[in-house]
Each structure stands twice: as C-alpha cells, then as structure tokens.
Amino acid sequence: EIVLTQSPGTLSLSPGERATLSCRASQSVSSNYFAWYQHKRGQAPRLLIYGASSRATGIPDRFSGSGSGTDFTLAISRLEPEDFAVYYCQQYGDSPRTFGQGTKVEIK
Amino acid sequence: EVQLVESGGGLVQPGGSLRISCSASGFIFSGHIMHWVRQAPGKRLEYVSAISATGESTYYADSVKGRFTISRENSKNTVDLQMSSLRSEDAAMYYCVKSQGGTATASGYFDHWGQGALVTVSS
Numbered sequence: 747e748i749v750l751t752q753s754p755g756t757l758s759l760s761p762g763e764r765a766t767l768s769c770r771a772s773q774s775v776s777s778n779y780f781a782w783y784q785h786k787r788g789q790a791p792r793l794l795i796y797g798a799s800s801r802a803t804g805i806p807d808r809f810s811g812s813g814s815g816t817d818f819t820l821a822i823s824r825l826e827p828e829d830f831a832v833y834y835c836q837q838y839g840d841s842p843r844t845f846g847q848g849t850k851v852e853i854k
Numbered sequence: 855e856v857q858l859v860e861s862g863g864g865l866v867q868p869g870g871s872l873r874i875s876c877s878a879s880g881f882i883f884s885g886h887i888m889h890w891v892r893q894a895p896g897k898r899l900e901y902v903s904a905i906s907a908t909g910e911s912t913y914y915a916d917s918v919k920g921r922f923t924i925s926r927e928n929s930k931n932t933v934d935l936q937m938s939s940l941r942s943e944d945a946a947m948y949y950c951v952k953s954q955g956g957t958a959t960a961s962g963y964f965d966h967w968g969q970g971a972l973v974t975v976s977s
Contacts, residue, residue: 781963789969790858791899791949796963834899841959842915845899 748772748837752846758854765822767849769835774815776839782811782820785848786831794833795820825851856880856966858950863971871938874971876950877931884908884928887953887962890935892946892973902948903935904958913958918944937973945975 749772759765767782778798785791793802795811798818808823822829830853835846862874876888890902903924904913912924918937926933933950947970956962 777961779961779963783964783967790967791964792967793963793965796954796965802965836899836964838956838961838963841913843901843960845901847898 747842748775748840748844750835750837750844750846752833752835752849754849755847756850756852758852759825760854761825761827763825765820765825765829765851767820767822767833767835767851769813769818769820769846771816771818771837775818775837778814779837779839780811780813780818781836781838782809783834783836784829784831785834791834822851827853856952858952858966858968860948860950860968860971863948863973865974865976866940867977868940868942868975870940870975871936872940872973873934873936874948874973875935876933876968878933878950878952879931881952881966883931887956887958888926888933889951889953889964890924890933891949891951891964891967892944893949893970894943894946897946900946904953905933906958911958940973940975942975945973947972 780798782795783791799811832848857879866872889904905924921939923936950968951964952966953962954965
C-alpha cells in the first residue's frame with residue numbers, strides 16, 4: 747500500500763502568516779487522486795482539496811493544493827483563527843486508500 | 855445540505871459484537887458509494903470498508919476482513935457496519951463517509967463526513 751508521510755508534525759504560526767504543509771508518498775499517486783482534509787476536535791473532517799489542486803465547494807481561496815507524483819503541498823496563504831486544526835493528506839488512486847499521519851497547525 | 859449521522863457506538867467486550875449505523879440526508883443516497891473510516895486514539899485515519907451504490911460490491915481492509923460486514927438500505931438512506939470478534943485495536947471513532955465518483959476500491963474523493971461513532975473495546 748502507498749504510505750503517506752506528512753511534514754512537519756506540528757506547525758506553530760500566528761494568524762495572518764502563511765502555512766505550508768507537505769505530504770510525500772512512498773510511490774507515485776495514480777492520476778493525481780490526492781486530497782487534503784481539515785479536522786477539528788469533535789467535528790466531522792472537511793474536504794479542502796481534491797485532484798491535488800481543486801478546491802472543494804465553499805473552501806476559501808486562501809487554501810491551495812499543488813504537486814504531483816510523490817510530492818504534494820497544501821498552502822494556506824494567510825491563516826485565519828478558524829484555520830488552526832489538524833490537516834490530513836490522502837491518496838485515493840490505489841487500493842487501499844491511505845492517509846497521512848496529520849499535521850497540526852497551532853497558534854504560536 | 856448533506857448530513858451523515860452515525861449512531862450505535864458504545865462499549866463492548868473483546869470478542870463481542872456491535873452494529874453501528876449511518877443515516878444520510880441531503881443527497882441522492884442510492885447514487886453514491888458509502889464508506890467507513892476509523893481513527894484510533896493517537897493514530898492516523900484508517901480506511902475500513904466501502905459499499906457500492908447498489909450494494910452489490912463491497913471492500914474491506916485486511917485488518918477487518920472476515921469480522922466486519924457493511925450493508926446498506928437505499929429505501930431508508932442508511933448504511934450499517936456490523937462488527938464482530940472485536941479486538942482492542944478496533945477501538946476508535948468510526949466515521950461514515952460519502953464519496954464523489956470512483957469505485958468501492960479506489961478513486962472517488964470523500965466529500966462529506968459524519969461526526970463519528972465512538973467504539974470502545976474493553977473488559
């Protein structure tokens with residue numbers, strides 16, 4: 747199965763700063779079937795990005811996804827207070843679908 | 855508005871059984887593949903099971919194969935996960951997930967998630 751490794755484990759930033767989250771796959775992801783999710787404690791995870799770079803419905807344009815093959819990035823241009831959460835990457839091109847271990851974005 | 859509401863979580867002894875359910879609304883349920891994803895404390899999200907729109911095709915992770923059964927009732931907009939021979943490592947928050955496109959085994963991204971049902975396995 748494809749193993750996804752996210753870095754860093756924790757990102758400590760202030761509101762208004764830019765966040766850059768990385769995810770590396772152990773092998774190439776088929777057809778860029780790659781997604782990012784935001785998860786806040788006690789809430790349902792929320793889809794942010796699919797197809798590596800397409801924003802899901804209702805997601806602000808400060809969120810952007812990029813990458814292909816084995817290296818993918820989620821960028822948040824200017825952190826808003828509601829953006830502090832855990833972010834997971836996922837590949838859904840190969841079976842089984844797998845997730846990264848998560849990056850926590852916390853307030854500095 | 856799409857809503858996925860899980861129910862049926864609780865405490866069960868090792869070796870026991872539990873059935874969790876997901877009630878869906880806000881979309882054409884019979885047109886979408888449905889999934890279960892779990893997260894144990896301190897662990898990453900783990901893909902557990904999927905069922906095709908008609909219910910004819912299913913998928914199970916190796917870790918639950920032979921012990922878990924997924925089913926759906928399109929007339930009631932529900933999808934269930936019957937769990938048996940439960941182990942301590944099955945303790946987790948179980949999320950009901952709707953996907954957009956794809957098959958039961960691959961492709962199709964997860965566009966809506968429920969808030970989860972907590973399953974605790976302990977004597």
